[in-house]
Amino acid sequence: MSALDIKGLVQPDRVHRAVYTDPAIFELEMERLFARAWLLVGHESQLPGPGDYFTTRMGREPVIVARHTDGTIHVLVNRCAHRGARVCDAARGTARLLVCPYHGWSYATDGRLASVPFPEGYDGLPASGLGRVPRLASYRGFLFASLAADGPSVDQFLGPLRTSFDDFVERAPAGEVEVGGGVFKHVYRGNWKLVWENLNDGVHPAFVHASSIWAAREQPPVNGGYAEIAIRQMLQNGAPPEVWEHTGLWVTPYGHSYMGDYHDDSRLVPGMNHPAFAEYRAALARRLGDEGASRVLGELRWNSIVYPSCSFMSQFRQLRILQPLAVDRTAVHAYSFRLKGAPEQMFRDTIAFANVVNGTGSPVLTDDLEIYERAQQALATASTEWISIGRGRAGDVPDREGMHRGGPGTSEIYIRNQLVAWVEYMTTET
Amino acid sequence: MATRTRGASTARSLAPMAEVERLLLREAALLDDGRLDEWLALYTEDAIYWVPLEPGQADPLTTVSLIHDDRALLEVRVRQFKHPRAHARTPIPRTVHQIGNVELREDDGRELRVTSTLVMVEYRSERQRVWGARVEHRLRREANGLRIAAKRVDLVNSESELEGIVALF
Numbered sequence: 001m002s003a004l005d006i007k008g009l010v011q012p013d014r015v016h017r018a019v020y021t022d023p024a025i026f027e028l029e030m031e032r033l034f035a036r037a038w039l040l041v042g043h044e045s046q047l048p049g050p051g052d053y054f055t056t057r058m059g060r061e062p063v064i065v066a067r068h069t070d071g072t073i074h075v076l077v078n079r080c081a082h083r084g085a086r087v088c089d090a091a092r093g094t095a096r097l098l099v100c101p102y103h104g105w106s107y108a109t110d111g112r113l114a115s116v117p118f119p120e121g122y123d124g125l126p127a128s129g130l131g132r133v134p135r136l137a138s139y140r141g142f143l144f145a146s147l148a149a150d151g152p153s154v155d156q157f158l159g160p161l162r163t164s165f166d167d168f169v170e171r172a173p174a175g176e177v178e179v180g181g182g183v184f185k186h187v188y189r190g191n192w193k194l195v196w197e198n199l200n201d202g203v204h205p206a207f208v209h210a211s212s213i214w215a216a217r218e219q220p221p222v223n224g225g226y227a228e229i230a231i232r233q234m235l236q237n238g239a240p241p242e243v244w245e246h247t248g249l250w251v252t253p254y255g256h257s258y259m260g261d262y263h264d265d266s267r268l269v270p271g272m273n274h275p276a277f278a279e280y281r282a283a284l285a286r287r288l289g290d291e292g293a294s295r296v297l298g299e300l301r302w303n304s305i306v307y308p309s310c311s312f313m314s315q316f317r318q319l320r321i322l323q324p325l326a327v328d329r330t331a332v333h334a335y336s337f338r339l340k341g342a343p344e345q346m347f348r349d350t351i352a353f354a355n356v357v358n359g360t361g362s363p364v365l366t367d368d369l370e371i372y373e374r375a376q377q378a379l380a381t382a383s384t385e386w387i388s389i390g391r392g393r394a395g396d397v398p399d400r401e402g403m404h405r406g407g408p409g410t411s412e413i414y415i416r417n418q419l420v421a422w423v424e425y426m427t428t429e430t
Numbered sequence: 431m432a433t434r435t436r437g438a439s440t441a442r443s444l445a446p447m448a449e450v451e452r453l454l455l456r457e458a459a460l461l462d463d464g465r466l467d468e469w470l471a472l473y474t475e476d477a478i479y480w481v482p483l484e485p486g487q488a489d490p491l492t493t494v495s496l497i498h499d500d501r502a503l504l505e506v507r508v509r510q511f512k513h514p515r516a517h518a519r520t521p522i523p524r525t526v527h528q529i530g531n532v533e534l535r536e537d538d539g540r541e542l543r544v545t546s547t548l549v550m551v552e553y554r555s556e557r558q559r560v561w562g563a564r565v566e567h568r569l570r571r572e573a574n575g576l577r578i579a580a581k582r583v584d585l586v587n588s589e590s591e592l593e594g595i596v597a598l599f
Contacts, residue, residue: 207515211513218509227500230503351492366594371517
């Protein structure tokens with residue numbers, strides 16, 4: 001597929017259906033996009049001590065992320081150098097050596113080959129050990145890896161989106177966050193781009209989530225307690241059009257975006273009026289001062305998307321990592337974070353919010369997944385070639401630090417921006 | 431339904447078992463018929479309906495759950511099926527709930543703890559799924575008989591990568 005062919009699939013106000021349905025394009029994405037871009041693999045708190053590891057995928061590549069005895073972190077291909085069997089089967093664990101179940105080859109947690117049973121039978125042993133993912137970098141505890149040896153630094157790659165991670169971490173009274181509370185793993189029968197094209201879309205909630213909005217509105221008010229966070233979030237999806245039009249939508253180079261000026265804790269959770277929130281704010285002020293606490297809590301940022309691997313939001317400490325499985329199948333793993341130094345009630349709010357927004361049985365998420373699948377099914381039809389990405393295009397304006405901003409908050413600027421980055425990756429040959 | 435009772439099968443322990451079995455069968459039948467309002471009426475006003483994420487999960491408040499509904503959220507969940515644009519719920523999944531291995535574990539006079547196994551076949555939108563679960567009911571004696579105060583459904587594949595869950599177990 002030539003660069004010209006690929007460029008022709010994305011036009012200023014429309015995109016060709018093949019971008020979502022063509023298996024050859026998906027294979028090229030694995031090679032040119034997922035094997036090049038910085039992908040979020042996890043968070044340092046998942047590896048508190050030496051020998052701790054977890055397994056995940058980078059694109060479709062199975063990898064082990066491990067902390068070695070000297071404290072350094074390594075991203076290793078989860079495939080034995082001998083006969084190719086998967087070395088680590090568990091989602092997480094602690095080990096001095098990673099031992100292949102097939103013929104007992106063992107590896108240190110930095111990937112070096114440690115020992116081989118019956119070594120005399122082999123005609124020269126490989127010195128390299130487990131395959132090594134060439135680049136790993138941390139930004140404020142978030143671990144990014146790249147399967148490409150060369151490319152922009154993580155700082156360059158993230159650019160202005162670093163402020164979203166700053167916002168995420170600064171909210172912790174102790175200045176640190178940690179993964180906790182279990183991981184949702186949901187899959188849908190659709191292309192991986194569909195979830196990123198939906199997340200910062202301010203028009204879809206009123207339609208996709210009409211049934212949960214209505215069901216929540218019909219419910220007698222619940223004050224406090226577990227249900228309140230869930231019901232408030234369902235109601236929030238039914239916010240009037242002005243709210244969505246006035247939401248801020250920023251996009252950055254490399255396809256990233258974030259939604260800002262959205263809504264604040266006082267509207268969404270028992271929040272400002274909750275004793276736990278007052279205690280939390282006081283703890284934050286002890287580190288940052290009163291003004292600092294106000295500044296941090298005044299940041300009204302909602303979803304940030306780091307293209308093509310993750311999205312996160314600070315107000316309820318949620319992170320989603322995407323794993324493309326096939327052109328028409330995608331997995332999303334959703335993590336929750338604890339604000340170190342905050343009252344435990346804040347984490348309970350996080351869990352309640354996770355259940356309603358990222359839960360596999362959520363009244364909200366299940367309707368999103370249904371729509372992704374319907375889109376995928378209909379995009380398979382050949383008679384109509386193009387879909388529209390032109391909403392709000394006339395209003396796209398340059399903004400600070402090389403960003404652009406959507407005129408109205410319902411602009412599809414973030415989709416156009418993702419596809420600009422997509423073309424750039426896809427037309428750059430290795 | 432295959433039934434076992436723990437310990438001596440005295441007349442005293444058999445009597446509640448018959449009532450317990452009737453309730454579990456009725457719950458299954460109402461779900462399979464899509465009669466969700468009547469299903470919800472089987473639950474107490476303070477009921478909890480819980481499908482944990484992790485095997486042996488101890489706590490629904492500090493670990494996420496596939497579903498964790500109190501009575502208010504359960505009412506929202508049931509109501510959602512009635513909306514004309516409930517995209518993932520129209521049509522409602524067709525199910526068969528097969529209940530077995532019912533055991534009465536505890537009976538303190540006010541509440542009974544009952545365990546069972548569930549095999550549920552679900553069909554919707556050209557897709558059939560089979561679920562297996564260990565189930566625990568906490569049943570409360572009320573004026574008009576037993577009602578469900580809590581239901582916990584431990585799916586055998588709760589931690590795997592799952593497509594969206596719409597059907598009720």
